[in-house]
Amino acid sequence: MEAAVSNGRLEVSCGNKIPKSTPCPRPVPGEASGGCSFDGAQITLIPIADAAHLVHGPIACLGNSWESRGSLSSGPELSAYGFTTDLGEQDIIFGGEQKLHESIRYIVSRFAPPAVFVYTTCVTALTGEDIEGVCKAESERLGTPIIPVNSPGFVGSKNLGTRLAGDVLFQQVIGSTEPEQTTSHDVNLIGEYNIAGEMWHIERLMQQTGMSILSRITGDGRFCEVGWAHRAKVNMVVCSRALLGLAVQMERKYGIPYFEGSFYGAKETSYSLRQMAYLTGDREVERRVDKLAAREEMRLSLELEPYRKQLKGKRAVLYTGGVKSWSVITALQELGIKVVGVGTNKSTAEDVSRIAARIGDDAEYIPEGGARQILKTVRSRKADMVIAGGRNMYMAIKEQVPFVDINQERHKAYAGYDGLLSLAKQLVHTLQHPVWELTAKLAPWEEETEFAD
Incomplete structure (x- = not known):
């Protein structure tokens, strides 16, 4: 494995299999596969549970990702409300700023949130709505922070939207309040x-x-x-x-x-x-x-022993992104699972270097291709399971390949010491599910045909 810096960017090579990766892919017009910029901004900000989140655009934009993530709150659930200005044809033609004014006022008077995040969508960005002006005017009028999030879907990928949301937090939120007390830890x-x-x-x-x-x-x-x-x-x-x-x-x-x-x-x-x-x-x-x-490691080692015996030597294709592209590899290796394929389409150069440090050139790197390429890797590498996001679940079901959801839509916690134990249990349950034995059998009419022959 070799690493080099070119134009300020880390490039890692391990044989000829690891593709070059950049921190954020350049936007491709019309491409929103894997989530758009608007989606990424919402993923980042909606977990702020006591704030209101208002989507300025058609109602379909709100429905795009509302309640599609498994992020939980221990208290307020205002962020779970689906607020939208629900722009229609007339609003798009004549402008929807007045509707935005009224929506903000209603939310503040009805729910009294500490802040309202207002999201630009493709429609309102293209029609030239002055969302920043509206938010500034209503902040002064109501005495509540009304924060514009300028991340319409067409500007780029979900990861870009997440980065833009981080910029919003840095510029308009962080540093605006003071804690009652702090510690050195x-x-x-x-x-x-x-x-x-x-x-x-x-x-x-x-x-x-x-x-x-x-x-x-x-x-x-x-x-x-x-x-x-x-x-x-x-x-x-x-x-x-x-x-x-x-x-x-x-x-x-x-x-x-x-x-x-x-x-x-x-x-x-x-x-x-x-x-x-x-x-x-x-x-x-x-x-x-x-x-x-x-x-914790001693306790976990004892509790994992029966699961490791059942998982040792199993082969998996991991298709996810970001931190999970390399960190889940470590978790799987601790369980005795061999990663024979890994997705790198959402990984930075640093992520790819970490992947290489863990599996070297002993696996297939999947830079793109989605379900088609995943299935090809499963077949060529004789994988026992696929660990990926929910959008690839139907491919696995159709091809009768055991599947475990690892992305944000899941409802099982896999982080920490107890999370590794939960992951082991889920993997064993998936591999040993009786449905795989049933699908391997011939259908009754196929058995009759075989007997007749």
């Missing part, structure tokens, strides 16, 4: 969306070591706590591709050190906790983390 989690409640398990682990989460950006987040994120001592970037820029900007402006980490797998979880403790500069916290990691 306060950490921000950036890009952690509390899918299926994963962050709650991580938070419990941190509390056992004396560390605490100051701001959740943005899973199970609150508007005020995002506002005081500038008072943290450490930033951990969980989803590195899209929100790394936010951590970089916070380091430049507020001097907060950051690192990229993951909570998938015992080794990655232990590393992330140790890195947090190290950056706080408290050696007592580091000792607590070491004790916690040793205890």
Whole structure:
């Protein structure tokens, strides 16, 4: 494996199989496969549970991703409301700014949220709606922050929308409030969306070591706590591709050190906790983390033993993106599973280098192609299962390949020590499901034909 820097970009080669990757792909007109920029902005901001989220556009834009993610809240659920201006044909022709004014006023008077995020859509961007002007006027009128999110779908990919949402938080939210108290062990989690409640398990682990989460950006987040994120001592970037820029900007402006980490797998979880403790500069916290990691890894090793026996030697194709493209590999390897194919279409150069460090050239790299290429890899590499996002589930079902959903639509938590145990149970359950034995049998009419012959 070789690595080189070209034009400020890391390029990794391992044989001739690893494709070059850039931090964010250039927009292709009309392409929204895997989610558009508007979708990415919503994914990032909607987990701020006490804020209102208003989509300025046709109602179909709201329905595009509403309640399609498994991000959970421990309290307010205002973000679960589907607010939209529901623009129709007449609004598009004559303008919908008045409707936006009225919608904002209704939301503030009816729900009294700490803030309202207003999302531009393709339609309102193309018709030239002055969303920033409306938001500024209503903020002054109502005394409530009304924040425009200028990320219409046509400008690019979902990852670009996530990055733009991070810029909105940095420019208009972070630094706007102050916490009642701070400690020397306060950490921000950036890009952690509390899918299926994963962050709650991580938070419990941190509390056992004396560390605490100051701001959740943005899973199970609150508007005020995002506002005081500038008072943290450490930033951990969980989803590195899209929100790394936010951590970089916070380091430049507020001097907060950051690192990229993951909570998938015992080794990655232990590393992330140790890195947090190290950056706080408290050696007592580091000792607590070491004790916690040793205890949890020992417990987990015993509980995983029966599942490892059943999973050892199994072959998997992993097709996901960002941090999961490499961190889930570590988790699977800890369970004895061999990754024979991995998707890199949503991975940065750094992500690809981490993939290479874990599997080298002993796997097929899938830069593009979706279901077609996944199926080709499954067949050529004789994979036992596919671990990917929900959009590839139907391909797996049709081809009778065991499938496990790993993306944000899932409802099972796989992060942390307990998450690895949950993943092992899910993998064993999927592989041993009786449906695979049934599908391998001939249909009754096929049996009759065979007997007649």
